[in-house]
Amino acid sequence: MSTLLQEIEAQIAGVKNTASKQNVGTVREIGDGVAKIEGLTDAMLNEMLDFGNGVTGLALNLEETEVGAIILGDYTSIREGQEVRTTGKLLQVPAGKGLLGRVVNSLGQPVDGKGPVKAETAYPVEKIAPGIIRRRSVSQPVQTGIMAIDAMIPIGRGQRELIIGDRSTGKTTIGVDTIINQARMNKAAEAAGDKEYRPLYSIYVAIGQKQSNIARVISVLEEAGAMPYTIIVAAAASDSATNQYLAPFAGAAMGEWFMDNGMDALIIFDDLSKHAVAYRQVSLVLKRPSGREAYPGDVFYLHSRLLERCARVSEKYGNGSLTGLPIIETQAGDVSAYIPTNVISITDGQIYLETDLFYQGVRPAISVGLSVSRVGSAAQIKAMKQVAGRLKGDLAQFRELAAFAQFGSDLDAKTQAQIERGKRIIEVFKQPQYNPIAVEVQVAILWTVQNGYMDDVAVEKVKDFQTKLTEYLTSRKADLMGRISKEKAISDALAGDLKSVVTEFKQTYKPA
Amino acid sequence: MKISKQARRDAKELFLSCLQNGLLDDEKVRQAVKQVLASKPRGYIAILSHFHRLVKLDIERRTARIESALPLSADLQASVQASLTGVYGPGLSTAFVQNPALIGGMRIKVGSDVYDGSVQARLAALQESF
Numbered sequence A: 001m002s003t004l005l006q007e008i009e010a011q012i013a014g015v016k017n018t019a020s021k022q023n024v025g026t027v028r029e030i031g032d033g034v035a036k037i038e039g040l041t042d043a044m045l046n047e048m049l050d051f052g053n054g055v056t057g058l059a060l061n062l063e064e065t066e067v068g069a070i071i072l073g074d075y076t077s078i079r080e081g082q083e084v085r086t087t088g089k090l091l092q093v094p095a096g097k098g099l100l101g102r103v104v105n106s107l108g109q110p111v112d113g114k115g116p117v118k119a120e121t122a123y124p125v126e127k128i129a130p131g132i133i134r135r136r137s138v139s140q141p142v143q144t145g146i147m148a149i150d151a152m153i154p155i156g157r158g159q160r161e162l163i164i165g166d167r168s169t170g171k172t173t174i175g176v177d178t179i180i181n182q183a184r185m186n187k188a189a190e191a192a193g194d195k196e197y198r199p200l201y202s203i204y205v206a207i208g209q210k211q212s213n214i215a216r217v218i219s220v221l222e223e224a225g226a227m228p229y230t231i232i233v234a235a236a237a238s239d240s241a242t243n244q245y246l247a248p249f250a251g252a253a254m255g256e257w258f259m260d261n262g263m264d265a266l267i268i269f270d271d272l273s274k275h276a277v278a279y280r281q282v283s284l285v286l287k288r289p290s291g292r293e294a295y296p297g298d299v300f301y302l303h304s305r306l307l308e309r310c311a312r313v314s315e316k317y318g319n320g321s322l323t324g325l326p327i328i329e330t331q332a333g334d335v336s337a338y339i340p341t342n343v344i345s346i347t348d349g350q351i352y353l354e355t356d357l358f359y360q361g362v363r364p365a366i367s368v369g370l371s372v373s374r375v376g377s378a379a380q381i382k383a384m385k386q387v388a389g390r391l392k393g394d395l396a397q398f399r400e401l402a403a404f405a406q407f408g409s410d411l412d413a414k415t416q417a418q419i420e421r422g423k424r425i426i427e428v429f430k431q432p433q434y435n436p437i438a439v440e441v442q443v444a445i446l447w448t449v450q451n452g453y454m455d456d457v458a459v460e461k462v463k464d465f466q467t468k469l470t471e472y473l474t475s476r477k478a479d480l481m482g483r484i485s486k487e488k489a490i491s492d493a494l495a496g497d498l499k500s501v502v503t504e505f506k507q508t509y510k511p512a
Numbered sequence B: 001m002k003i004s005k006q007a008r009r010d011a012k013e014l015f016l017s018c019l020q021n022g023l024l025d026d027e028k029v030r031q032a033v034k035q036v037l038a039s040k041p042r043g044y045i046a047i048l049s050h051f052h053r054l055v056k057l058d059i060e061r062r063t064a065r066i067e068s069a070l071p072l073s074a075d076l077q078a079s080v081q082a083s084l085t086g087v088y089g090p091g092l093s094t095a096f097v098q099n100p101a102l103i104g105g106m107r108i109k110v111g112s113d114v115y116d117g118s119v120q121a122r123l124a125a126l127q128e129s130f
Helices: A002-017 A147-152 A171-192 A211-223 A241-260 A272-285 A299-307 A338-346 A355-360 A382-388 A391-405 A413-429 A439-450 A459-475 A478-487 A492-508 B005-017 B026-039 B044-061 B074-088 B119-129
Strands: A020-031 A034-039 A047-050 A056-062 A066-072 A083-090 A092-095 A121-124 A162-165 A200-207 A230-235 A264-270 A321-329 A349-353 B063-068 B093-098 B106-110 B113-116
Touching: A020 A066, A034 A083, A056 A083, A066 A241, A092 A241, A121 A241, A147 A382, A147 A391, A147 A413, A147 A439, A162 A171, A162 A338, A171 A200, A171 A211, A171 A264, A171 A321, A171 A349, A200 A211, A200 A241, A200 A272, A211 A230, A230 A241, A241 A264, A241 A272, A241 A299, A241 A321, A272 A299, A272 A321, A272 A338, A299 A321, A299 A338, A321 A338, A349 A355, A382 A439, A391 A413, A413 A439, A413 A459, A439 A459, A439 A478, A439 A492, A459 A478, A459 A492, A478 A492, B005 B026, B005 B044, B026 B044, B044 B063, B063 B074, B074 B093, B074 B106
Parallel strands: A162 A321, A162 A349, A200 A230, A200 A264, A264 A321, B063 B093
Antiparallel strands: A020 A034, A020 A083, A020 B113, A034 A066, A047 A056, A047 A083, A056 A066, A092 A121, B063 B106, B106 B113
């Protein structure tokens, strides 16, 4: 027995005496949040480096005799000659449902003062997107609650749809509206105990934005009760460029957790123009060669690898999805600039917002001609396809006729009717912010306008008519609305009921 | 000092020409420096300063710095040398240094590899774990 004890003791003593091998380097240069480190011969690309005192770095440039690293956090305490160690770990952020309702920074640390984040696991920030075998095509809709989008530029789960436009044209509002609508639908499904409904969780990534803007978005989401289904990743304008560069990747990692676990998530990158600028800054201080507009050569790959991570995976791999809504801010409506063209070519369509429309009072200021959704129509519910199938074409025709009609007033009755219908459709699509509309109401309203029930309502009264009709449908005809959302198609019987309900409403309708 | 790409390339070429069987030949290095100083090619100061850096890094890579709190016995020194040669191959020079700050144990640094079995490192690890 005593020999056994001695053996164990010897083994323990042996373990204690083992000196672990570490790979170290010394800081040769430090500035602008970027350090050049001599040594570190075993460093991997994107590996976390330990600078001591809780400061970490990320190895981005592996050169012949030195390593270029970006510092995550406070770099002012780092001195030349300081020792740096490799950690053998890639950068990770917490992931899981514990993050819902929280505001975190690019490293997943809470910034909302609500205590530590209870995360289930950690996910690597840089991850290869799901491959061809794991994917399936988009087939389920993301209801944004914005009628113009849901009807004409539908978005499906797993799609990447770019929101592009000049400053203050309502880009963020579309994202926030979508988040609010998802929260409403999730809540409604929970309340109804609908097991078939797949909740959609949202992630809002703010990159290089003013702190006040981020605070406003958070307060809007809180007021709408959407925060319990939302994660906010904030890298404000005052954060370092390195944190701004990492924020969308951290958000994507959090979204991937939902996708990998068979759930659906939506991620909004607000915005990728500022992300490209932050990456340009990091690249220039790392002395990487610069290309067009001083952006580094891999700025396309930066966004393509990020957006490729938004996907719909097949049932064999969990049937989850991550829908991406990247936002790009253009300068004076120039969509042919470097970063906008890059992101347009990566995404599955774009929603183009125009300043002119915005000031004409068409809000959301969606330019129907320039906006497309390449895959979303496959995900649209049948009822919506039935009522909105021809809308885009009708509106295009209307614009052409309206331009032609300016030259003279002698128009035949058919053309006149088309113009009048077009005017009413445009009115119907106007929608106040943070006020998403349920899909069954959208279907009923569009059915009404497409079947000519609004033709005798004056254009300026269309909005009033629509509001009152919505009120009537949701309060008095809730069963009909329930049938539309359940059947998801307009059968002859349903069309008959809709006809009688709208006729009944019109008899009582008095314009305000 | 700004070192141009051409100077870097020249210094690298100079450095490679000083290698013999993959190891740096001290005599060749001395000769190379003398010749460069004599012929003074364009940007020779930059070439030499980069060459100096390359030589410094190579020496660091091939030098084992063994720190211990107390002086090591000759036997122990020999065994450490032998095992390091086993890992890093021949041509490794060793330097034994006394460092009381380690408190106990040994710290061996070869290039950017560090084997730290000192009491100081363990205390630091313990401190970080809190």
